[in-house]
Amino acid sequence: xxxxxxxxxxxxxxGLVIWIASAGLAAGDEDCLTCHGDKDLKSARGQSMFLDSxxxxxxxxxxxxxxxxxxxADLRKVKDFPHAEKLKPVDCSACHDQEAAxxxxxxxxxxxxxxxxxxxxxxxCHGTHDIRKRDDTESSVFSINIPETCDRCHLERVKIKNGxxxxxxxxxxxxxxxxxxxxxxxxxxxxxxxxGHDVKAAGDPLxxxxxxxxxxxxxxCHVGIEKDYLEGVHGKxxxxxxxxxxxCNDCHSEHGIISPTDISSRVYATKVAAxxxxxxxxxxxxxxxxxxxxxxxxYSASYHGTASKFGETRVANCASCHGFHDIxxxxxxxxxxxxxxxxxxxxxxxxxxxxxxxKGKIHVVSAKTENQGSHVAKIIYIIIIGGLISVFLLFIAxxxxxxxxxxxxxx
Amino acid sequence: MDEGLIxxxxxxxxxxxxxxxxxxxxxxxxxxxxxxxxIITGLPLVLYEMKIFKALFAFEKAFYIRGILxxxxxxIMIVNILWHIAYSLFTRRGRNNFKExxxxxxxxxxxxQVFWHxxxxxxxxxxxxxxxxxxxxxxxxxxxxxxxFGRYNFIEKFEYLGVxxxxxxxxxxxxxxxxxxxxxxxxxxxxxxxxxxxxGYEAILAFLTIIxxxxxxxxxxxxxxxxxxxxxxxxxxxxxxxxxxxLEYKKIAEERVRASAKAAEVK
Numbered sequence: 001x002x003x004x005x006x007x008x009x010x011x012x013x014x015g016l017v018i019w020i021a022s023a024g025l026a027a028g029d030e031d032c033l034t035c036h037g038d039k040d041l042k043s044a045r046g047q048s049m050f051l052d053s054x055x056x057x058x059x060x061x062x063x064x065x066x067x068x069x070x071x072x073a074d075l076r077k078v079k080d081f082p083h084a085e086k087l088k089p090v091d092c093s094a095c096h097d098q099e100a101a102x103x104x105x106x107x108x109x110x111x112x113x114x115x116x117x118x119x120x121x122x123x124x125c126h127g128t129h130d131i132r133k134r135d136d137t138e139s140s141v142f143s144i145n146i147p148e149t150c151d152r153c154h155l156e157r158v159k160i161k162n163g164x165x166x167x168x169x170x171x172x173x174x175x176x177x178x179x180x181x182x183x184x185x186x187x188x189x190x191x192x193x194x195x196g197h198d199v200k201a202a203g204d205p206l207x208x209x210x211x212x213x214x215x216x217x218x219x220x221c222h223v224g225i226e227k228d229y230l231e232g233v234h235g236k237x238x239x240x241x242x243x244x245x246x247x248c249n250d251c252h253s254e255h256g257i258i259s260p261t262d263i264s265s266r267v268y269a270t271k272v273a274a275x276x277x278x279x280x281x282x283x284x285x286x287x288x289x290x291x292x293x294x295x296x297x298x299y300s301a302s303y304h305g306t307a308s309k310f311g312e313t314r315v316a317n318c319a320s321c322h323g324f325h326d327i328x329x330x331x332x333x334x335x336x337x338x339x340x341x342x343x344x345x346x347x348x349x350x351x352x353x354x355x356x357x358x359k360g361k362i363h364v365v366s367a368k369t370e371n372q373g374s375h376v377a378k379i380i381y382i383i384i385i386g387g388l389i390s391v392f393l394l395f396i397a398x399x400x401x402x403x404x405x406x407x408x409x410x411x
Numbered sequence: 412m413d414e415g416l417i418x419x420x421x422x423x424x425x426x427x428x429x430x431x432x433x434x435x436x437x438x439x440x441x442x443x444x445x446x447x448x449x450i451i452t453g454l455p456l457v458l459y460e461m462k463i464f465k466a467l468f469a470f471e472k473a474f475y476i477r478g479i480l481x482x483x484x485x486x487i488m489i490v491n492i493l494w495h496i497a498y499s500l501f502t503r504r505g506r507n508n509f510k511e512x513x514x515x516x517x518x519x520x521x522x523x524q525v526f527w528h529x530x531x532x533x534x535x536x537x538x539x540x541x542x543x544x545x546x547x548x549x550x551x552x553x554x555x556x557x558x559x560f561g562r563y564n565f566i567e568k569f570e571y572l573g574v575x576x577x578x579x580x581x582x583x584x585x586x587x588x589x590x591x592x593x594x595x596x597x598x599x600x601x602x603x604x605x606x607x608x609x610x611g612y613e614a615i616l617a618f619l620t621i622i623x624x625x626x627x628x629x630x631x632x633x634x635x636x637x638x639x640x641x642x643x644x645x646x647x648x649x650x651x652x653x654x655x656x657x658l659e660y661k662k663i664a665e666e667r668v669r670a671s672a673k674a675a676e677v678k
Contacts, residue, residue, distance in 0.1 A: 300459065300460075301459075303456070303607065305459075306456050306459040307456075307474055309459060309465075310455065310459075310464075310465070310468040310473070310474045310477075311468055311471070311473065311474050312474040312475065314475075350591055350592050350595070351592060352592050352596070353592065353595065354595065354596060356595040356596065356597075356598060356599045356600060357595055357600055358600070359599030359600050359601060360599055360600025360601035360602075360603070360604055361600075361601075364604075371601055371604055372601075373601050373602065373604065373605045374601070374604045374605050374607075374608045377605050377608045377609055377612070378608050378612065381608070381609070381612035381613070381615075381616065382612075384616065385612065385615060385616050385619065388616070388619075388620065389619055389620075389623060392620070392623050392624040392627075393623065394526070395522075395525075395526060395529075396623070396624075396627050398525075398526050398529035398530050399529050399632070401529060401530065401531075402528070402529035402530075402531065403633055405531065
């Protein structure tokens with residue numbers, strides 16, 4: 001053997017080794033695709049076993065060059081193909097241990113108390129071979145796509161106390177419209193409020209949408225409102241743990257939340273009185289917390305209330321005078337209905353409003369004691385009206401009586 | 412109807428007199444139109460608890476339009492009233508009408524008399540022989556005769572003065588309700604609240620008076636049923652004048668007697 005032959009065969013051997021080695025590296029995935037690349041491959045149950053290699057290559061795992069057996073770990077040791085039909089479920093926690101820990105505490109991992117417990121796996125939300133990054137617009141967990149992903153189970157498969165319609169209300173909401181129509185990916189989707197991996201049942205005290213946490217949850221986006229709310233009477237009582245005090249969703253509703261300027265909103269100008277009066281017309285709550293009731297009744301009796309009832313939006317409603325997120329008691333110097341601020345508050349609509357605006361009562365529960373002038377005028381008018389109408393009717397009756405009598409006697 | 416008054420030979424029985432001239436009829440029609448508009452656009456605010464009124468404001472801006480209509484009607488009504496005042500001051504006919512419309516003690520007496528005449532209680536008692544001696548001594552209390560009315564009877568005077576009073580009250584209280592800021596510059600809120608109460612209750616009073624009293628007298632009253640046409644053609648026959656307004660009939664007859672005497676003198 002001369003040197004040339006030696007070099008030649010040596011190079012050949014090296015090339016062979018490299019070829020074999022390189023072929024061997026990819027051999028796992030290639031092997032899988034020999035069968036799973038076939039579009040017609042079906043399991044015994046008829047389920048397609050086809051793997052779209054292009055889709056996988058585009059996925060986050062494909063990009064990171066994760067091999068099939070990295071996830072389907074029980075295939076690593078298998079030498080004989082085709083392998084057994086039943087494989088172990090993929091365990092994502094091997095890499096995604098933090099998320100796995102969060103999911104364990106979530107409602108998705110706790111078998112529901114139904115006949116057929118539904119257990120949610122990673123793949124249900126994230127997909128399988130086509131998993132993409134959360135900020136990839138194609139991802140099933142991209143913020144704009146989240147509602148669709150959750151709805152796959154939550155509209156029909158999962159029964160909730162309030163019914164599927166309650167969840168569907170979200171599609172009417174300002175949040176959903178911002179997401180879908182305006183494409184604002186920061187707008188609230190299911191996960192924003194309910195949490196992702198650690199999602200809890202709405203009734204769970206640990207849930208992000210529980211009474212205890214809802215203020216924090218909403219104010220993660222509506223940052224400026226938290227301070228206002230906590231400074232007002234409602235917020236102060238909330239901090240003290242008063243259970244009857246309204247939190248965000250008590251006034252604004254939850255899934256169907258829309259802008260206050262939308263006529264369907266619960267806090268629309270002409271409807272807000274109905275919301276406030278749920279508590280502020282409740283006698284027992286009034287006694288318990290020491291606030292005045294009959295607020296709706298007395299508001300309705302005023303021009304503001306009457307006009308509002310007939311759909312006029314420009315008149316004052318509860319919020320116009322009392323404020324909204326930071327409602328304060330009238331004794332608070334910062335309250336818009338504090339005697340010192342009344343002229344300014346009324347002046348928002350009545351330019352040049354002076355001190356006379358404060359000389360009288362707005363919510364008159366008993367005119368007899370609180371608004372004597374009006375009360376006396378009313379009584380005088382009732383007497384005059386009653387008296388005059390009685391006299392009219394007497395004269396009419398006498399006239400008819402006379403006519404009947406004379407006709408009868410003539411006949 | 413009693414026809415106690417003997418027809419005057421100087422007045423033909425088929426003669427037609429003008430009870431309401433064109434100006435008066437237009438004033439009356441304007442009053443009807445504005446009053447109706449004001450009631451429809453205003454009453455729902457007083458009776459805000461009645462659900463039927465919600466139907467009036469079914470469309471958007473309805474309440475806003477209501478306010479505009481109410482104020483527009485109010486302005487037209489005020490112009491109408493100003494016209495009527497000028498008419499009553501500066502025309503001979505207007506001045507005469509106004510003078511005739513002023514209440515006198517006779518009107519109270521007439522009302523009293525008409526009522527007891529219609530009831531006929533004393534006549535009934537007299538017929539039964541009860542208090543006979545007393546009634547023989549004071550035959551007035553038998554109310555045998557209906558009183559004789561002039562150009563305007565007590566009913567018409569009452570209605571006219573009612574409109575005058577009501578308009579005054581409504582215009583003043585309404586003006587301050589229209590201009591809340593101005594009102595509260597002069598009055599405290601509790602006085603402004605009284606304006607609101609007065610405006611509402613006066614409206615109910617006016618509405619009921621028209622619906623019950625005026626409607627009976629000019630529509631449902633069997634004598635004119637289904638409707639007295641004076642407000643449309645302004646005409647009254649000498650027969651109607653003689654039976655309904657005998658004193659005016661007499662006055663006209665006397666005037667004619669005097670005129671013919673004068674004519675004879677000239678000859």
